[in-house]
Amino acid sequence: MENQEELDYIRKVLNGEHAAYAFLVDRYKGMAYSIALKILENQEDAQDVAQEGFIKAYQQLHQFEGKSKFSTWLYTIVYRTALAKTKEARVRTFSITQQFRETFTDDYSAPQLALMQTEDEQRSVNLAVNKLPKTDALLVILYYIDDNSISEIRQITGMSIANIKIRLFRARKKLERELRFLLDDKNSGLKAYGKQGR
Numbered sequence: 773m774e775n776q777e778e779l780d781y782i783r784k785v786l787n788g789e790h791a792a793y794a795f796l797v798d799r800y801k802g803m804a805y806s807i808a809l810k811i812l813e814n815q816e817d818a819q820d821v822a823q824e825g826f827i828k829a830y831q832q833l834h835q836f837e838g839k840s841k842f843s844t845w846l847y848t849i850v851y852r853t854a855l856a857k858t859k860e861a862r863v864r865t866f867s868i869t870q871q872f873r874e875t876f877t878d879d880y881s882a883p884q885l886a887l888m889q890t891e892d893e894q895r896s897v898n899l900a901v902n903k904l905p906k907t908d909a910l911l912v913i914l915y916y917i918d919d920n921s922i923s924e925i926r927q928i929t930g931m932s933i934a935n936i937k938i939r940l941f942r943a944r945k946k947l948e949r950e951l952r953f954l955l956d957d958k959n960s961g962l963k964a965y966g967k968q969g970r
Contacts, residue, residue, distance in 0.1 A: 778842050785833055793833075797826050800843055803918050804850045807928075810910040811854040821857055825850035844924045847914070851928050900950035908943040915940055 778799075784792035804825055809818035829836075829846050836845055901909050914920045914928065925936050 775842075779838070782833065782836065782842065785830070793830055796842065796846075800846055801826070803843070803913075804846065806913055807847055807850050807910060808854045810906050810913065811851070812857060813906065817857065818854075821854045822850060825853045828853065840927060841924065843918075844920065844927055847920075847928045896951065897947075900947050903950065904943050904946060908939050908946075911936060911939050912943050912947070 778796065781792045781795045785796075801822060804822040805818055808821040808825070809815065812818050812821060825846065828849050832849075836842065901912055904912065911925060911929075914925050915922070920928070922933055922936055925931070926933050929936070931939075
């Protein structure tokens with residue numbers, strides 16, 4: 773079920789309280805940027821596409837029927853906008869209101885996989901994800917980091933459920949191979965700790 777707080781903000785925007793849109797931008801800008809970055813592989817272009825996606829969503833908000841989560845609807849717009857940009861020679865810069873500019877100047881770091889504890893381990897996980905083909909990396913981010921369901925990812929990307937499942941399975945196997953040394957180190961460390969504790 774759609775978050776009631778989000779629905780309230782959407783109603784406020786539709787009723788003319790345009791400043792309420794900043795709440796939705798702030799909540800989803802990180803993942804919107806991550807999706808665009810995985811497709812475009814350029815930070816500046818990805819930020820432009822994330823902004824453009826939010827502007828398109830704002831302009832089309834009256835078409836949002838609440839049949840899916842707002843985030844799914846938004847990510848679909850960002851995903852398709854990013855794909856369209858890959859077909860263009862250059863990315864157009866969109867001028868947006870100062871309020872939107874201020875909202876987008878916050879930290880744009882990609883979400884971290886919450887599998888590891890230390891910064892070195894997180895860095896290794898991120899490097900492993902970035903070695904995946906960009907579509908697979910995007911699916912990993914959507915499924916494991918942003919907690920979207922398979923059907924939501926299908927709606928965002930337009931890929932079949934079977935294809936998504938196969939790609940996620942293969943991506944997970946690749947990540948396990950890449951990160952095995954980390955798991956082995958952790959296990960050996962735990963074994964050594966267990967022996968000392970006896």
